[in-house]
Structures are given as C-alpha cells and as structure tokens.
Amino acid sequence: MNSTHRHEDAWVEHIRALWGPSPAEVGPGDDACVLAPARMAISTDTLVEGVDFGLDWAPPEALGHKALAANLSDLAAMGARPESFLLTLGWPPGLEDVFIERVLGGMHALSSKERLGLLGGDLTRAPGVMVSITIVGRQENEPLLRSGGSPGDLLFISGPLGGPAAALDRFRSGERLVAFDPAAAPAEPVQRLLDRFFRPPSQIALGIFLAERRAASCCMDISDGLAKDLGRLCAASACGAEIEEDALPLDPGLAGQDRRAAVETAIKGGEEQILLFAVRPGDEGCLAQAPVPLHRVGRLIPGKGIRILNAEGHREALAEPGFDHFLA
C-alpha cells in the first residue's frame, strides 16, 4: 500500500465532493445513474489491455463479450432494462484489423441476444487495446440502490464465487482459453473456468425481477470482490454485515484448492459480476420465483465492518479489502 496514492474509493469521494450534488434522480456512487424525466439508467465501464486482460488470453470475441457483459451487470444491479450503448474502442497501430473485427463480432453476438442498439461511439489510437462502453437502459421500476439495507436483512448472492479470480491466476500462469462460442461455455472444467472469466452469467432478468417485486432493500453487483463490494453496500446502508463461511457457494473451478484458500479466493476475488443484495427478514419467500439460483450468505448487522462466522462458530473481523485498481 502506497500512502502517496489515493485508493479507488478515495478518488471517487474526491470527485464527488468536487462536483457536489448531481442533477440526476440517482447520481454518482451507485452502479448506474438514473436520469429523470425519462428514467434512463446510464453506466460506463472500461477494460484495458495489461490491466483487465491480456491480448492472447482468449479469442478476441471473448473480450468483446466481456466488455459488454460487465456493463450489462451494472444496469442489472439497478434493476434497469438495458436498451442501447455507446462504444469507444482504442488500439495500437500494429494490431491486425481482424482482431478488432472479432472483438466486435463477440460484442455483437451478445448485443443481439440482449436486443441492444448501438447509439454511437469513438474510435482512437491507443497504446494498448481498450474497450469502453456507456450503456443506457430504462428504469421501469424503482432503482435498486446500494443504500436502503438495515440490520437483520438477509444477504444473498446470485452465483458461486471465486471462479474469475481462479481463472485470472491461471491466465497469469500462461493458461489460455482456446475457443469462445458466444452461445455456450466449454464442457472441459479448466476451459470452463477460463471461459467464466469472460462470460459472467447475465443478471438482467434477476435485476428486473428484484425491482419489480421490490424484493431487495439494497443491491449492487460484485466486481471488485465480495469483501470490498459488501463493504461499499454496508457503507451506503450504514450498517455492518456477517458472512457465514459455510454458506459461501464456491465455483467448481476452486476444487483443486484447499478449503482455506478457496474461501479466501471466494471472499476477495474480483470480476464476479453477479448480484449481491439484501432482503428484509420474512420477505425471502418471493425469491423462490427468481429466474436464477440464489444463495443466502449472511445478514446485515448493526455497526460497521464485515465479520466472518466460520465453520467452528468463531467470528472474526474481515480487515483486508478486495481488488483496488490503484493499489494493485
């Protein structure tokens, strides 16, 4: 940790303080903003070569898919219905055109599936490949905010944890995703794990379900790890949280790790792009109709901070954060 550099959340606070209150119905600090009067939800997310991916990690289609999927996940976390997007693409002079064509092809396949329109964008030279998307959706129901949770609310996540972090380790050790089919993940377990990194499961139907039923007291997507993002949810909801270690669903790709390491990966690994939300006690019955399997992992508690209730019944405070772009 370098004390001369602000960490990511401190930068966000610096910028929010500089600009002051936003004119939007929902301003900066949540997964998307919501603009009145048309109730459009807008969010932006960028992938940068050498930071978020390596050029040779996977077929270029996978990169196009992931760049759009990461943005879809932000709108899903608001309960908004994605409709269209703007695309900024940058790449260096030496790159073959076919690489960019294939990035676009992978993005277009997902865009078609989700029936999104392209609104515009920008093309530029850049020192490495970068894909930046601004996604626009319709907020048909009250937005799912990070704030609104209360002590006692039950915490849920919408999928197993740790797969993307385990895949990242494998990519960094030289393993590669050899094929990417927009329609289906590979069957072979290691390739499936690597594929998961580029293919977060769609959260759109779940987000709309939660917003329609007013089922969640607060919600966000996990992109920087459960620990860090739950910290943000708790800060916005002015409470703490307790996670039950035994309740954490682990990605099958963690099967090779010992239990302790697997739990650590599950708690701290980033790039999950699944939803984390809380439900008032007694309201959890309506989750039976949710469009994807859900996992209860703990609850909101009074006070501050996150504690882990481990298998032996001991409670320990979770001190370490998850991924931070500016401390990595």
Place this chain on the structure above:
Amino acid sequence: MNSTHRHEDAWVEHIRALWGPSPAEVGPGDDACVLAPARMAISTDTLVEGVDFGLDWAPPEALGHKALAANLSDLAAMGARPESFLLTLGWPPGLEDVFIERVLGGMHALSSKERLGLLGGDLTRAPGVMVSITIVGRQENEPLLRSGGSPGDLLFISGPLGGPAAALDRFRSGERLVAFDPAAAPAEPVQRLLDRFFRPPSQIALGIFLAERRAASCCMDISDGLAKDLGRLCAASACGAEIEEDALPLDPGLAGQDRRAAVETAIKGGEEQILLFAVRPGDEGCLAQAPVPLHRVGRLIPGKGIRILNAEGHREALAEPGFDHFLA
C-alpha cells in the same frame, strides 16, 4: 496509407453495418445520438496520451478543460444543450495524484461555467493517461444533422482555422504551454496559440441559436480538419462543396507561415472544434444575430467531392483527407 488497415470512416461503416439501424431518433454517424422520448443527446469522445496530447505539453488543468470542451463541441453541433456527463479516467501507477487532481480541477472549472452535473464514471489503471467523457444534453429543438444540405446552400464556419494544427507542430517541436487559466487565454501570441489547442471556443450558444432559428440545413463540428469533415458533411448531404480560398479565415498564429502553407494548414488541420454548417441562400440574414462571428467560406454544389476556388480564379479538386487516427 497502409492497405491492410481500414481507415477511420471505414471502421465506422463496418460497425454501423454490423449493428444495423439504431433504435434512436438520431443514431450513430452524426455528432451525437438523440434518444426519444426525452430527446436526450448523447455523445462520447476520448483523449489518449501519446495520441492526442503529451503529458508535459501543458498544465494538467488544460487537459481536463480540453477533454470536456471536445465533448461540448459535439453536442453544440447538434444544437443540444449540455447538462451532465460521465467521466472515465485512466492513468499509470507512477503518476502523482496531484496530476489527476489538476486534470479534474481544469475540467471542473469548465463544468461549473457550463453548469454541468457529473453523473458517474469509471476509474482505471491504464498504460498512459486517458480521459473519456460521455456527455448528455437536452435536444430542445430539432437536431442539426450532417444530412439536409443542398447544392446552392452557403457554407459557414464559426472561427479562424489552423491554430490547433500549428500549435500541435509547436508542441511536437518541444514548445510548451507554461500556464493555463480557465478564465482567460494568455496575451503573448505563441502562448495564445498553444492555449488555443486546449481551449476550443465554446460553440454551445451558436448551436442552440442555429437550432432555435432553424437557420442551418446541415451542421457538424470540425474535429479532423475542414477538408475531411466537409467531406463527411457532403457525403451525408449527398452533394459536393466549393471552398473559396480567399474567404478562409486564418488563425493569427499562422502569420509566420507563407500563404500557401497557411492555407494548407487551415484546410487540413484538425482539432478545430468549431462549427461547420450550411444555410439556404436568402436565409443568411438571420445570422447577423449569431452569438459569435461567422465566416462564409464557400457553398454546397451538385455532384461529389470538394474543390477549391483559389485567389486566381482557378478551381482544383481537393484530394487529400485531413487527420485520420488509423492512418496517422
């Protein structure tokens, strides 16, 4: 020209063809899209270190100012009123926090002046500094499109040409802008020229004026040079254009160049961020009330392509394009 690489407009066409018609009232291919039903105009533009600027060319405030100003210019070209924006900022680990704080400071000064709200954004590590903005505005009047011009329409621009291109040459030769005051440009001529590169004159009032009065048959902002952008305006309006060389207003910063070179810089230099528009003959009277000085530089003509009417009365075809990110 490298035949294995698509040029910028060909990439735009490739992407537009891949996605097909846009759901927006105005889709990709103009300076911004316009979304029904709230008639929001949205556009995005990115500046990349080593491509669009050097880190040591100017005080960081100048970069923040320019990144936002370039986006404002795109909305001005639609006649939209900018209201808010999303900000994506990327920078490498070694950069001092104060550099980014100063970029934000310069951007915030312009944002305050134009009364813009910050909606959200994304912060990321990147190999170099990059600033990407998605700007959102209100389209209160019919949008000013690139299409709609007809042969005979008079062509206008909203300021002298060639300053930013001349400044770019000087930056590349090692000259530097030593101070940047968001409120005022420097008086010294060379510093004033370098400042102009980072401080395009605001076109918002002019864009709204043209849209309110329905004064322009077509309009766009000049960002890649008069020659190239006029070519795009002509293509969208299905006509050609004739430029009168003697009518071209030259930036005072070109005074040191011989006439021939200065005209070439004026025609081909990029980064102008002023408006180029056409007016039906007989309608030009209403331009007397325009909020900025305007310059009539030629007219739209039947057919294709751009020709120059030079001082001796000779007409010659303009073959060469202006700036292209992917051929540079």
